[in-house]
Amino acid sequence: MSFWVRREPERGSLEPSSGIGHWQGPVSRGPALRRGLYTFLLPLASLFGLVIMAYIMRRHMPDWQPVALPWQVWLSTLLLLASSLAFEQARKAARLAHLPALRRAVLAAGALALAFLGSQIWAWADLQQQGGYLEANPSYSFFYLMTGLHALHLLGGLVAWSRLRMASRLGADRAALQLSIQLCAIYWHFLLTVWLVLLGVLVIMA
Amino acid sequence: MAYSASADSHAHHEPQSFVRKYIWSQDHKVIAIQYAVTAIGVGLVALVLSGLMRIQLGFPDSGLIDAEAYYQFMTMHGMIMVVYLLTALFLGGFGNYLIPLMVGARDMVFPYLNMLSYWFYLLSVLVLMASFFVPDGPTGAGWTLYPPQAITGGTPGADWGILTMLVSLAIFIVAATMGGLNYVVTVLQARAPGMTLMRMPLTVWGIFVAAIMALLAFPALFVAAVMMILDSTLGTSFFMPAIIAMGQQMDHEGGSPLLFQHLFWFFGHPEVYIVALPAFGLVSDLISTHARKNIFGYHMMVWAIVIIGFLSFFVWAHHMYVSGMNLSFGYFFAISTLIIAVPTAIKVYNWVLTLWKGDIHFTVPMLFAIGFIVTFIVGGLTGLFLGNVVVDIPLADTYFVVAHFHMVMGVAPILVVFGAIYHWYPKVTGRMMDERLGHIHFWITFLGTYAIYFPMHYLGVLGMPRRYYDYDYDFIPQSAHDLNTFITVVALAVGVAQVLFLWNMAWSAVRGRSSGGNPWNATSLEWQTPETPPGHGNWGPELPEVHRWAYDYNVPGAPQDFIPQTEPRPTSAPGHGHREDAT
Numbered sequence: 001m002s003f004w005v006r007r008e009p010e011r012g013s014l015e016p017s018s019g020i021g022h023w024q025g026p027v028s029r030g031p032a033l034r035r036g037l038y039t040f041l042l043p044l045a046s047l048f049g050l051v052i053m054a055y056i057m058r059r060h061m062p063d064w065q066p067v068a069l070p071w072q073v074w075l076s077t078l079l080l081l082a083s084s085l086a087f088e089q090a091r092k093a094a095r096l097a098h099l100p101a102l103r104r105a106v107l108a109a110g111a112l113a114l115a116f117l118g119s120q121i122w123a124w125a126d127l128q129q130q131g132g133y134l135e136a137n138p139s140y141s142f143f144y145l146m147t148g149l150h151a152l153h154l155l156g157g158l159v160a161w162s163r164l165r166m167a168s169r170l171g172a173d174r175a176a177l178q179l180s181i182q183l184c185a186i187y188w189h190f191l192l193t194v195w196l197v198l199l200g201v202l203v204i205m206a
Numbered sequence: 207m208a209y210s211a212s213a214d215s216h217a218h219h220e221p222q223s224f225v226r227k228y229i230w231s232q233d234h235k236v237i238a239i240q241y242a243v244t245a246i247g248v249g250l251v252a253l254v255l256s257g258l259m260r261i262q263l264g265f266p267d268s269g270l271i272d273a274e275a276y277y278q279f280m281t282m283h284g285m286i287m288v289v290y291l292l293t294a295l296f297l298g299g300f301g302n303y304l305i306p307l308m309v310g311a312r313d314m315v316f317p318y319l320n321m322l323s324y325w326f327y328l329l330s331v332l333v334l335m336a337s338f339f340v341p342d343g344p345t346g347a348g349w350t351l352y353p354p355q356a357i358t359g360g361t362p363g364a365d366w367g368i369l370t371m372l373v374s375l376a377i378f379i380v381a382a383t384m385g386g387l388n389y390v391v392t393v394l395q396a397r398a399p400g401m402t403l404m405r406m407p408l409t410v411w412g413i414f415v416a417a418i419m420a421l422l423a424f425p426a427l428f429v430a431a432v433m434m435i436l437d438s439t440l441g442t443s444f445f446m447p448a449i450i451a452m453g454q455q456m457d458h459e460g461g462s463p464l465l466f467q468h469l470f471w472f473f474g475h476p477e478v479y480i481v482a483l484p485a486f487g488l489v490s491d492l493i494s495t496h497a498r499k500n501i502f503g504y505h506m507m508v509w510a511i512v513i514i515g516f517l518s519f520f521v522w523a524h525h526m527y528v529s530g531m532n533l534s535f536g537y538f539f540a541i542s543t544l545i546i547a548v549p550t551a552i553k554v555y556n557w558v559l560t561l562w563k564g565d566i567h568f569t570v571p572m573l574f575a576i577g578f579i580v581t582f583i584v585g586g587l588t589g590l591f592l593g594n595v596v597v598d599i600p601l602a603d604t605y606f607v608v609a610h611f612h613m614v615m616g617v618a619p620i621l622v623v624f625g626a627i628y629h630w631y632p633k634v635t636g637r638m639m640d641e642r643l644g645h646i647h648f649w650i651t652f653l654g655t656y657a658i659y660f661p662m663h664y665l666g667v668l669g670m671p672r673r674y675y676d677y678d679y680d681f682i683p684q685s686a687h688d689l690n691t692f693i694t695v696v697a698l699a700v701g702v703a704q705v706l707f708l709w710n711m712a713w714s715a716v717r718g719r720s721s722g723g724n725p726w727n728a729t730s731l732e733w734q735t736p737e738t739p740p741g742h743g744n745w746g747p748e749l750p751e752v753h754r755w756a757y758d759y760n761v762p763g764a765p766q767d768f769i770p771q772t773e774p775r776p777t778s779a780p781g782h783g784h785r786e787d788a789t
């Protein structure tokens with residue numbers, strides 16, 4: 001790489017930038033959406049990462065009392081894991097063009113995600129009953145903040161899922177279905193990863 | 207490079223109805239204008255607020271505004287200028303207009319999301335303006351919104367004012383995220399054939415890196431806003447320490463105000479560069495075009511932008527030397543702050559070296575560009591003072607800081623905004639702005655801002671604290687009061703002079719001289735559109751094909767002093783299509 005513009009007496013200044021590289025072709029929906037989704041994961045990763053950083057900084061203060069994690073979070077973990085796996089199932093079915101299996105898998109993925117949310121609400125209710133209110137202690141505030149932000153993002157994912165479900169029932173074009181399933185799957189795996197990291201932080205650094 | 211530009215099958219159908227075309231538009235050019243008009247409009251509100259504050263400081267006996275209003279105006283002025291004017295104008299305005307045109311795309315890759323981005327931005331502005339009308343008015347916590355005082359009684363707008371501010375910021379962040387996604391993916395995905403990343407104009411590089419930074423930095427403000435909303439409405443203690451306010455123990459315990467400062471400045475410092483990097487990019491193109499010379503050290507310029515963007519995430523705590531943070535922590539940040547001066551200085555040198563022996567045309571955009579370089583150097587040098595812990599401690603919270611950040615991130619980017627508007631206005635409207643009015647506007651603004659901010663350095667060194675409503679104290683000498691009056695008079699004059707600019711924009715849109723497609727004889731793609739202003743889909747039936755970088759000015763042997771990027775290379779040239787800088 002040259003920082004400087006090279007000058008040659010007979011040709012003047014030469015462009016330091018190269019024109020090699022393959023043209024990606026006119027904008028096509030699939031790659032653009034995939035890249036858009038991956039780009040969207042950047043601010044989300046930043047968001048959850050910063051909440052965790054704040055958690056780590058805050059927990060060193062003397063008033064900190066560790067949260068007694070309700071047992072339901074483990075149930076939630078299983079449900080979200082199953083939901084992610086169901087999306088993988090759907091992806092496989094889409095590749096094999098097996099429409100009934102695809103519909104079943106998509107339905108299962110959504111139902112499991114809803115069950116996850118239900119389990120989270122159960123966990124919150126249980127915690128509240130034991131006196132673990134939002135403002136009881138900063139550790140509880142962080143617990144609700146983390147799980148709440150995560151649940152809201154899953155809720156947003158379920159909007160995309162409901163459109164996918166509609167499309168799969170109407171029997172939309174296969175390539176489009178495959179793309180939406182892939183996008184949902186990526187997002188779900190990301191949220192699963194976030195959940196596992198959050199849970200890890202809550203368990204290890206209670 | 208075997209490809210066919212005619213493979214562009216991306217059919218664009220122009221919407222017919224007025225509403226679809228101009229209001230609910232998904233066309234990046236219309237959205238850019240919507241963004242720009244809204245940003246300039248809300249910026250004028252902030253300008254008026256600063257005028258009112260200056261009247262109070264220059265003529266304390268006037269009694270025009272009371273102390274509460276002073277703090278509220280100060281807060282709103284700062285937040286509007288930094289976030290709702292500069293960020294929105296550079297990314298939403300210039301980014302939207304220029305990215306697709308400069309990389310040779312028909313539109314942003316997600317036009318619907320782009321439209322939503324603008325409407326969310328408008329909503330955030332409306333919510334912010336609504337805070338003038340809520341009980342007790344807008345928040346007066348200072349633009350940094352530090353808790354505990356931001357949400358503690360006694361601070362103006364501690365209930366509704368701060369809430370509307372935080373909600374408005376959260377909405378703005380959603381808008382900025384939608385916009386940022388579009389800018390990033392458009393640059394990565396929608397470039398015209400031959401437009402490699404290293405052939406993009408520096409404007410696109412600046413906005414591209416700033417958009418990535420915005421995606422990473424704004425979540426910090428979002429988290430801080432959410433946590434503060436919870437603190438103020440639901441009684442959590444993220445930031446609120448155990449505190450006795452107005453003689454009463456508040457319900458909070460042991461929260462950490464410092465935590466907020468870390469989160470805020472983790473957003474706040476990159477934010478400075480989210481504003482500065484697009485300005486760097488735009489000004490590079492202005493200088494190269496109007497000096498008729500290729501930009502000096504293009505690769506270096508690109509890497510400097512990337513490195514500044516990266517480093518800016520590791521300097522945030524230099525805003526917090528006096529916050530009670532561990533001081534040895536401060537030295538780390540002093541060092542990283544001084545390191546970031548290196549790529550920044552490289553950029554300044556390269557601008558100056560681009561001017562060196564150039565065929566400089568003193569057009570209005572060029573005047574503003576040169577004004578920017580000078581102002582940025584002045585503001586940057588005072589940054590070296592404040593970046594050092596030991597020097598910062600006596601200068602912190604004085605007018606020296608006010609002078610520094612107004613020079614470097616107020617005046618400097620605004621000069622670029624003006625220069626860029628004078629430069630690209632002909633592409634947007636097809637008409638030139640009036641040159642003579644432009645000159646008058648430039649000289650009043652440029653000299654005026656120096657008359658305003660130079661004395662503030664002196665006031666700061668004198669020890670005049672910032673954020674004071676009046677200075678009726680023994681340690682403030684009469685000379686400082688006189689200077690304050692002087693600054694106020696100049697500030698009001700410069701503020702009123704901006705009417706010239708607004709008038710020029712409005713008048714030229716109707717009566718301006720017709721500009722043709724490429725009035726500045728520029729090389730980059732946006733000047734090569736088949737129509738001016740560019741039609742829907744920008745490029746007519748076929749996408750442009752790019753054969754060279756954006757800076758082929760005064761190439762020896764060429765018939766004109768510029769060669770557009772679309773001009774094919776002479777086939778006789780050796781090494782066609784290969785890297786030619788294999789040295």
